[in-house]
Amino acid sequence: MPVLPPLPDGLDCACLPRAHDVPAQAQLEPWLATRLGTVALARDARGRPRLAEGDADVNWSHSGDLLLVALARGGQVGVDVERERPRARAVALARRFFAPAEADWLQALPAAAREVAFVRLWCAKEALLKAHGHGLSFGLHKAVFGERDGVLHLLECDALLGAPEAWFLREWAPAPGYRAALAWRRRA
Numbered sequence: 001m002p003v004l005p006p007l008p009d010g011l012d013c014a015c016l017p018r019a020h021d022v023p024a025q026a027q028l029e030p031w032l033a034t035r036l037g038t039v040a041l042a043r044d045a046r047g048r049p050r051l052a053e054g055d056a057d058v059n060w061s062h063s064g065d066l067l068l069v070a071l072a073r074g075g076q077v078g079v080d081v082e083r084e085r086p087r088a089r090a091v092a093l094a095r096r097f098f099a100p101a102e103a104d105w106l107q108a109l110p111a112a113a114r115e116v117a118f119v120r121l122w123c124a125k126e127a128l129l130k131a132h133g134h135g136l137s138f139g140l141h142k143a144v145f146g147e148r149d150g151v152l153h154l155l156e157c158d159a160l161l162g163a164p165e166a167w168f169l170r171e172w173a174p175a176p177g178y179r180a181a182l183a184w185r186r187r188a
């Protein structure tokens with residue numbers, strides 16, 4: 001998987017070294033300012049950052065030493081980055097929080113592939129739910145992904161998330177030992 005896959009027009013994404021002693025928002029404001037000019041960020045009732053002006057959307061995620069940010073001119077964007085680590089309970093967690101078909105897929109994989117697949121699924125789901133805005137509390141099982149040609153696709157989702165085919169998804173390895181996903185839906 002490429003370090004930063006090509007993205008459609010209207011999307012900008014960067015994976016930056018994370019400064020652990022600086023809040024992510026403060027670290028990202030200069031990055032946003034070079035793209036938007038002025039940056040005024042506010043948090044909605046769920047804690048999601050929103051740009052106070054214009055129709056751009058921003059989202060970011062931090063894990064370990066990485067800070068992943070995406071900016072979408074129009075539409076909704078969400079990102080997630082996670083560190084790969086052993087997940088002995090991947091199938092049990094998937095049975096509890098994912099859709100049954102996803103847990104079945106993980107269970108059928110060899111153990112090493114299963115741990116990576118679990119993280120990939122997690123990133124895809126979290127990126128989508130962060131784009132939507134409710135975050136994880138919406139329900140990880142409400143967006144169902146399946147692998148085709150080595151890439152995760154959104155197969156079905158709750159009606160509140162809209163049509164699955166309206167969502168654009170990219171998943172990649174931004175650095176050794178990390179997985180990331182970006183979900184984006186154009187403004188209808």
Ligand SMILES: CC(C)(COP(=O)(O)OP(=O)(O)OC[C@H]1O[C@@H](n2cnc3c(N)ncnc32)[C@H](O)[C@@H]1OP(=O)(O)O)[C@@H](O)C(=O)NCCC(=O)NCCS
Pocket residue numbers: 023024025045046047048049059060061062063078079080081129130131133134135136137
């Ligand atoms: C918020 C949440 C997405 C964080 O997940 P995480 O894996 O720990 O963190 P990530 O690094 O991927 O993302 C963190 C960033 O997501 C953003 N974020 C926060 N709430 C968000 C939401 N509802 N939707 C999208 N993005 C959100 C913030 O920018 C945050 O960065 P910050 O630490 O600088 O504030 C997750 O805990 C969640 O979905 N919680 C449920 C939301 C909720 O019910 N909040 C209750 C508040 S009343």
